[in-house]
Amino acid sequence: MFVILLSLLPEDEQALILSIFDRYYGYMKKIAFSVLGNDEDAEDAVQDAMEVIASAPYKYSEPHTKAVLAKITIIARNKAIDIYRRNRRRSGLQTGLDDSFPDPYVPESAGSGLADAIGRINSRYRDLLLMRYHYGYSIREIAEMTGSTYGGVQRALSRAKKALAKELEKGDDQ
């Protein structure tokens, strides 16, 4: 199906972005803080997340919905992780898209073996799969969101699918 984008008027876009900022600022900061553990970096993560949101405002045109809340959760978490990785690199420590971070919002059951297996894999892999295969973000957008490269995201997605298949197999064995 087509999506006809009658480009939002700049004022409308700005109003939408400001309403998202106003509504989700505290929530994004809480998520970022849980990864970074300090206020200053968490503030940077919120700004970075807002840049992602502002680059395609039409994806968040219904800011009160659960779907937008979920997208914002993933974006804020990944922007915080990106800052965490940068900080680690500066300290000479390596991290990558395969690192797992605590995710407090994993549902107990998702309704199918494969969906439940998604809940058990590395949280970063899970975010990648959700953004790509449910929320419809392009690899380029995910690369921007995660501070990775196009190829890096492609490779991480491939590893995420393998991890999921392995997890599913593990579940079948039990």
Added chain:
Amino acid sequence: MKRMTKRELRTACSLYAASFEQALPDPSLYAVRPSDASFARMQPVLENAGRLSPGPALRRLAAAAAVVVICFSSWFTADAGAREKIITWTKEIYENTISYKLEGDGDNGELYTYELGWVPRGFKEVRRHRNSDFSETVYRNEKSREVIVFAYYGQTEYAPVSVISIEEREAESGTFLNYYYEMYMADEHSSTYDTIFIDTDNEMVFAISTNRDKETAFKLIKKMKRFKK
């Protein structure tokens, strides 16, 4: 190791996302008014709204993957009069989507409105949206649950853009009557045949989506009626 199809993966991700969304807290529990300094930092973000953020990594990506632009104007300038028009139809191909836009001098005057002169039996208009920039009408067959979407636009100040998901979809292009068309076939990723018809004489883009069949799209455009404003 188990192999899963893309469809299985999408279904599982959708199921998981539904539960994930329910597990998320109410963001109003964490509502904090951003400080003036935070608002001040938002200013450049607002100024760049709708544009890709300008980080160096992204600039690199944009150069590699962003767009192929094809100018249609040169394909359609069969007569000398048309040749003088400064219009360019651009088709931008992204990773999974394609967009069609008319960029020109905006001198087409928006002289006409368009209506479908025929829809298959059982279809009724269920929604219509029209403003000075574009028009979109949706028809539905309640029994078969099929839909037809008919939209059109010209070159306007806010330049509407049609975006079609093209992920792994078969496509065909050609000319039909006076239109150049590009059609994306229905498949496992999309339930609709999505066709763009470009009318360079009148500087209009017509978009038709239908989950019937490709012949229906051609018949719809053939029977389309034009009315002077």
